Amino acid sequence: MDKLLIEGGTPLAGEVAISGAKNAALPLLCAALLTREPLTLTNLPALNDIDTMLKLLAQMGVKVEKVGAGGTASATANAVTLDASGLDNPVAPYEMVKTMRAAVLVLGPLVARCGEARVSLPGGCAIGARPVDQHIKGLTAMGAEIAVEQGYVHATSPRLKGARLFTDMVTVTGTENLMMAACLADGDSVIENAAREPEVVDLANCLIAMGARISGAGTDVIRIQGVARLHGATHRIMPDRIETGTYLCAAAAAGGQIRLTHTSASYLDAVIDKLMDAGCAIAIEHNALTLKAPPRLKAVGIRTAPYPAFPTDMQAQFMAINAVADGTAVIRETIFENRFMHAVELIRLGADIRIDGNTAFVTGVPKLDGATVMATDLRASASLVIAGLVARGETLIERIYHLDRGYENLEQKLAALGARVKRVK
Numbered sequence: 001m002d003k004l005l006i007e008g009g010t011p012l013a014g015e016v017a018i019s020g021a022k023n024a025a026l027p028l029l030c031a032a033l034l035t036r037e038p039l040t041l042t043n044l045p046a047l048n049d050i051d052t053m054l055k056l057l058a059q060m061g062v063k064v065e066k067v068g069a070g071g072t073a074s075a076t077a078n079a080v081t082l083d084a085s086g087l088d089n090p091v092a093p094y095e096m097v098k099t100m101r102a103a104v105l106v107l108g109p110l111v112a113r114c115g116e117a118r119v120s121l122p123g124g125c126a127i128g129a130r131p132v133d134q135h136i137k138g139l140t141a142m143g144a145e146i147a148v149e150q151g152y153v154h155a156t157s158p159r160l161k162g163a164r165l166f167t168d169m170v171t172v173t174g175t176e177n178l179m180m181a182a183c184l185a186d187g188d189s190v191i192e193n194a195a196r197e198p199e200v201v202d203l204a205n206c207l208i209a210m211g212a213r214i215s216g217a218g219t220d221v222i223r224i225q226g227v228a229r230l231h232g233a234t235h236r237i238m239p240d241r242i243e244t245g246t247y248l249c250a251a252a253a254a255g256g257q258i259r260l261t262h263t264s265a266s267y268l269d270a271v272i273d274k275l276m277d278a279g280c281a282i283a284i285e286h287n288a289l290t291l292k293a294p295p296r297l298k299a300v301g302i303r304t305a306p307y308p309a310f311p312t313d314m315q316a317q318f319m320a321i322n323a324v325a326d327g328t329a330v331i332r333e334t335i336f337e338n339r340f341m342h343a344v345e346l347i348r349l350g351a352d353i354r355i356d357g358n359t360a361f362v363t364g365v366p367k368l369d370g371a372t373v374m375a376t377d378l379r380a381s382a383s384l385v386i387a388g389l390v391a392r393g394e395t396l397i398e399r400i401y402h403l404d405r406g407y408e409n410l411e412q413k414l415a416a417l418g419a420r421v422k423r424v425k
């Protein structure tokens with residue numbers, strides 16, 4: 001298993017390009033199932049989760065071809081063309097779903113396109129139970145017959161019917177699944193209490209380019225008029241706001257000044273607000289951001305909540321920057337029931353953190369000291385990288401396959417910013 005060795009204490013300087021958003025790309029890949037015509041996605045990030053999803057689609061009978069500039073086949077290009085005309089196996093097997101919960105995003109499209117789906121339940125994950133009951137509730141409301149047995153969701157429906165869909169809580173992939181299914185339903189659907197995340201909007205924009213009739217994406221009420229079929233399209237995946245926020249936090253904590261390109265500040269208001277409260281100077285350009293760190297950060301409290309509030313996927317990174325800030329920060333995690341596993345690892349580096357239920361009290365310390373720590377989930381790993389950049393001496397992070405799921409070329413990008421980091425076997 002790969003490890004990441006970081007020599008801390010070096011302020012960051014330089015510029016990196018942000019990749020396409022993992023959490024936009026995953027549902028967009030599944031949208032290809034909704035049509036017999038080719039869907040091309042550009043600005044595709046090279047991540048393990050993307051590879052897993054492409055493998056899952058290929059075993060269903062989807063033709064997957066990485067394309068370079070000008071449409072020529074190329075293994076390294078960051079674009080892919082998916083052709084689901086040969087879709088003949090509407091099954092998402094356990095061994096592929098257990099490593100990536102987002103595989104549940106094939107459920108809605110498969111039922112809508114093929115009239116049936118057999119999708120393994122994702123099973124728990126480190127940060128919480130993360131059930132898919134709202135996905136099932138919505139599809140049932142659209143007329144699907146759904147049985148959950150032997151760890152699989154079996155869904156059938158000759159043709160889904162438009163319906164009024166209400167989710168008990170805001171669910172990002174739940175909204176995405178139901179929006180995709182409703183595109184091909186007979187009649188109109190309304191999703192109330194819909195997720196407003198930018199990745200939901202990016203998916204809606206692609207579906208509209210494919211001929212779907214959707215309005216309200218980005219608000220908590222999304223209206224979809226079902227159509228008989230969708231056609232192919234080409235869509236550029238939006239930039240990754242969480243990757244952007246992660247590098248901003250790295251520079252905030254390590255010190256120095258960095259510039260991030262191919263990204264946008266417009267989806268990061270809550271995060272940028274908090275970084276400025278912490279004392280960072282942030283310059284916003286059309287598709288770039290510059291952050292200049294203060295000599296010492298001020299503690300900033302956060303409370304995670306659905307977009308546009310502070311994103312839960314940035315909570316771990318803010319625990320790391322608060323570990324070395326002046327003062328005590330109160331961090332409240334309201335989305336997932338167990339998303340503080342990075343705390344004990346940060347404490348091994350010298351952080352002063354007390355957990356009480358879904359609240360963490362982080363008191364800044366003058367310095368962290370390098371140690372061997374273990375990554376437990378994607379964003380927890382990112383917080384350990386940030387802490388390693390700040391800590392005196394060497395930090396060795398184990399199980400960094402978690403990082404490879406969500407951060408493209410992490411060590412290359414960090415090295416480009418002057419960090420002393422290398423991957424060791």
Ligand code: EPZ
Pocket residue numbers: 022023026101102128129130131132133134135136169170171172173174312313335336337378379406
């Ligand atoms: C998406 O997960 C993201 N993943 C997560 O990012 C992100 O943390 C999360 O949204 C919240 O923003 C992708 O988009 C691929 P939810 P998702 O459904 O959709 C409960 C990362 O690090 N819930 O919005 O699975 C659920 O347990 C990942 O990139 C139900 O109870 O999250 C959670 O407590 C981690 N029943 C809350 O709702 C359901 O049917 C929000 O979950 C669905 C959700």
